[in-house]
Amino acid sequence: MNDLFAPTNLYFHLNKTSSLSSNPTNPINLNTIQINTALDLPLFLILADSHAKYFPPVITTSSYKLITKAISGLQWVNQSNTQLCATSIIIASSMSSLLSSCSGVFFLIGTNSIRNNSASEVIAQVDNLIDLIRSHHTHLKHQTDISISSVFPCLKPSFLFSSISTLLSNINNYNTLLNDLATRKNFTVVDLPITVDQLNHDGMHIHINHLPYLWSIIQQYFDILVYQKTTKPSLSHSRSRKAIARRNKRRHEKQKKRQAIQTVTRPIARIWKLQDLKTYLKYKNIKYGRLPEIRRHQLCIQFNNQLHQQHAEQILNFTDFDEQSYYNWISHEHS
Template structure:
């Protein structure tokens, strides 16, 4: 009789149960592993994304650090903020009352010594450029030509110690403001002003020879306080405005788009023509009219306007004892309107002007 294997014995059942249990356990293990991975993969991706974003942010910050400009000033800069920030650059200022280019009696008031101090030297090491608002205390105590020698030595010293500050707009020296506070060395206003004018003339010549920038704030004696040395309160904003405009211009040159550098001559001509037409239209909206005596000539008019630091676009007409002066903007027109009285160009003022010359 044939033997039939039904696999229903106790041993067979135990074997099948063991295999089923092993399979189930193996499937559960795989399922748990999948659930663990699924639940954690997004956390991993988020953390990885965050790390990448942070790294990118840090790298971007390192590559987009704002240019730093440093201003060293005598007491004329005491009202400037210690740090001036704009979207494109930042400025650090240091004002020291009594500061001179060279002071052999007090080294704390000597520019040469101040620049070599650890704190200032550290700033210069990371600065894109430096602006000097210094000179008034020097021109009141020594001849202009001697001061120019000191300025030349200091400019050369900066370039020797800080090789990155070597291009035209890396070093800027401002013209010295008018000063009516006489000194023992220059006991009259005429002697003092002559020394200041000679210094500014020679400083501009030196800037071309050494290759640094010369900045004129166009300050006149009318801007001075009763102490005959500092600016009146209402004119102190001239410094901040002029400085920011100056550095804005420098930055604009540096970030000039490549497209504009490759314009054709025809495109440039067309663009310049449009600009000229817009400027001409703007100037026609800013006209100042004054009575004019026959004594005044066009050169005389231009010279006295320049003497009073009046920025005008052009003298558009002189007829019927009237003069019409055009300006580029409202600010220049208002400045002129405040300085040019209704009798500014009469015979009496003409005589006074020529006596002063």
């Protein structure tokens, strides 16, 4: 990717958003990566394209250490340039040494690949990479040991996808296939709630104002991941079926209460059909939990996750579901 913004104070701005982080060290070189020296802290790696270029290269929190290696233009596979090929980088001696001491790896890769290849081709590349990693690093065998982000919207057409609509369709297909692959290969897909409204003017990179938001989401993911890894495993397998049913019922009731609280409400015109509404929310990358029946022209969108609710509150205007917006959306869908 061609980076169109390079603020000198962005590292500082990102660091202010992570209260547990220490000051970042100098940028990492693949040939001089330092192995984890903090005896009691698990080490995690982020391998990313330029979306993570301004993330702190190294942070140490009270519960883990996180290294970010960001390479502009990085793809899952690049046959003409091994320095932009995640598969080649993973098997390099310095990276292999780092992974051998990591508790997990997070891939923020996909935009460059999906602009230049079909979704099925890219998924095959990811499939091969998962096998490659686990053949060399057998300790990364659990679902949360390998995490891959979904690809958020991109409005920059390419030679293969000459229109925005075909490119977005390819991205949606990729994200669907990625979730299917995660089920088969036992890794985690992390949905990043970035929308077209948060992109830079080039239509591909995230606007500088929203980079701290992206960083905070990823760091919260690691906070939760480490917490779950360090707590005792569930003993649900030894419980009776009735006990499991009671527990699941309580969880369901708690989820309903949480959804009732975590709600975004917007006025909506009668003309909006349910399928068009769902398609529009998907286009806006709104990760909702439930859509209750519309009453008195009020659309209530319920969420399981507070971050997703906050994201929707920021993105959705109060005129997004009026009659004119509906016709604009239908026109966009058929353009």
